[in-house]
Amino acid sequence: MSLKEDLGRRSPHLIQNLAISVFNTYQYRVRHGGNYQKYREYFSKFSDASLSEIESEQRNRLENFLNKSVASSKWYSPYKDYQSLEDFPLLYKKDIIENLGAITTVKEKEAVVNFTGGTTGASMKVLYTKDNVQERNALLDHFRAQYGYKLGKKCAWFSGKNIITEKDIKKGICYKDDYINRIRFFSTFHITDANFDVYWKAFCKFAPEFIVGFPSSVYELCAMAASRDLKLENKVKAFFPTAETILPIHREVIQSVLGCKVADQYASSEGAPFILECTEGSLHIHPLTGIFEVVDENLKLAQEGEILVTSFATEGTPLIRYRIGDRIKLAPKENKCSCGSVFPVVKTIEGRSTDYILTPTNGKINYVNITNSTKGIVGIIQFQVIQNELERVEVLVIANKNFDEKQQSKFKYALSERFGRDMFIEMKVVDNIIKEKSGKFRVVKNNIKP
Template sequence: MKEKVYKILPDFLQNCMVYLYNRQAYKRRYGGEYKHFRKEKKENRTLSLEELKEYQKNRYSEFIEFVIQNSEYYKKSIGNIENVALIENISSLPIVNKEVLRNNIETITVKTSEKLEKSKTGGTTGKSLEVKFFFRDSQERFAFLDDFRSRFGYELGKKTAWFSGKSLLTDRDIKKKRFWKTDFINNVRYYSTFHIKDNYLKYYVENLISYAPEYFVGFPSTILEIAKYGIANGYNFPENTVKAVFPTAETITEETRYYIEKFFKAKLYNQYASSEGAPFIIECEKGNLHLELQTGVFEVLDENDKPAKSGRLIVTSFTTAATPLIRYDIGDSITLEEPDKICSCGNNNPLVKEILGRIDDFIYSVENGKINLGNVSNTLKDTKGIIRFQAVQNKLEELDLYVVIDKEIYSKQIEKVFIGNWKDRVGNAMKIHLHYVNEIPVEGSGKYRIVKNNIKDLL
């Protein structure tokens, strides 16, 4: 009913409805224990590594004990493990993947009379998942995220351009080339991530220049396309306008960082979490990524489930008491920095060398094995005129590349370089089918996927 009413309202009243929705959301988000958590997060910024580990150890014990008492699934699966609440025994607990979580969601979620908040994970793999949170856990997560962003001057009320999976536009908006809605009270303009097309990008760029946001938040793939369009078409984004870019939900590649920072003349500060409630990894002002031990436990394991410097990420998150994440295989992989490396920013949490992104985001070559997202994005090296592309693998020895080009710049020679870059990565045995298209649609969540691997279950 609300959606039907929204669609028939004029633009001004739609903006008012966006504000009213936000007001309710902010009331939940910033109520309860939020202020207490903000104070705690600020105080914890300069804890020593030993103090952080002690904090993590205590939170882990409290979390495991609560879960065993209140989750039917975990009471049965880990309740009888000796000294189960000691963090040094974490490897004795079973690893849970997304399918296990999905298939057992009713018994994993704790039994409580409290009202719980619902959160749906993205469905880019074809299946979404609904998890639940206690409001205090959501408040703690937002407190940590706001504390991170506040280090670069951000607070609610600062003028912000937001790019997320909200579907807010009507046919009238499209006809008027208006690809945004604005919460004028909180100074947030929400830009659609579903209309990133060449003939629309002009309006995004020009409106962003006019709106002059101090901060960008949201899907980096959308911000990247806007930045690349702006550069290619000679737009000059005003200097000293944007103070920071905070990407969400997607892996950051070197290309993404380069173009966004170049066009918007601002630093991008990465942060890693998930809609399921994964603990946080954040980037500091020195450009280093930190495992935030006060938010959970991070394990990096190889294919044999043994600790590794680079491998798949297994997380236990302290802010997921309602739908607990305990040794959860989140589907991403990271590489740790050398343990003796210390950052000069004052954050003493361990360092991450690289977030490699989703394990599913790879192309598999019979000759060379897995080609990860970073190497896929680097196939653009020494090319010009490729606006965007998507790699889709439906067969083991074949690869489909969907490419949007600038016909005035692109040439047969560039095509040869692009294919050569792919051959360097996948080998010569794989058949590469090149498809030139006018656009590549985003997923239903509003995200743009550079890789779609449809044979991962066969590997």
């Protein structure tokens, strides 16, 4: 028997961990090589620039990006004579899925290929240039460094990779380790009450300084810990949520159990520009990553609504006025943040515009509004509203023993206030709620929307 076979037989877990370590280190070289350092300096230089310097740099970058796009993308070549951004058409997900070849400016083998999760049903692919990947990572690292993070500090990840098997979890394994970079990747598919002890033990023993990943997963773990009166001994410094909108309830429970700062960000795998939370707790648009046009239902500029994004670091698959499907609410212009940054402030990131329940009498109820109905109700760990008919919803609730009959009827009442009298609400307390294929958790599953 060879050494490899011998090791494999003894400890497939160890071998897999080593493989992950090597693969991660390779990825790290791509992301942090080339122009990465140059971009770190660039973002650091502009972090305390004046408003006029920022505005002029933003104009330069927009012009460069649009000029490059019309010159090298077949899709955008008809707009060579553009005068301003408004001359460009909106870009839809459907366009990217059906016309990727015409939109892209790079060959697949020279690009970094990115697949985005299929939350809308269709999986989507975009091509990044290596330079753009380095720029995006430089900005993320610049942002995380404000909270003390750098690669090599112990970090726990909770993201959508299906990294462990049913066999693993039965053996008490809920993670994979990258030994070189000191990252522990936790599975987000197996966080259940029955597996809680396995997770909590692995988490406490690892004692991460930082956490990156899905807020719903970290929240679930924390809510289960809270219902057992557990708190972390080694405090976590910061949690960087990704991929989902972080809700007020997530923030509250995670902060109280882990004792950490929560540093939110808005970005997307197809390459949207960034919104980043500063150390004073405000969300700032980063104007050198792109343009956010906030529009109402008639696509007129508004204070609150869907966003059209134009993203400078998407030269491989140019995103110009891309209707990404997320909503934000801007803060009034005169609101200056005490952190001193002149970057525009966003009041809230409202997340996916398509996550709502349609009601017979009250119209569309957005999921942020729905999650607010748990205020003042004890015992709820996680819940999901499923709609298959206009006048009926199913509400699945994961709860602890405090969610008694009184709390249940309070919760039902709060929901019916939002959904209106004509909606029949069927509530079920369950042990587990199935996650999306992407590993994300969705509060609302609307199966009747057009």
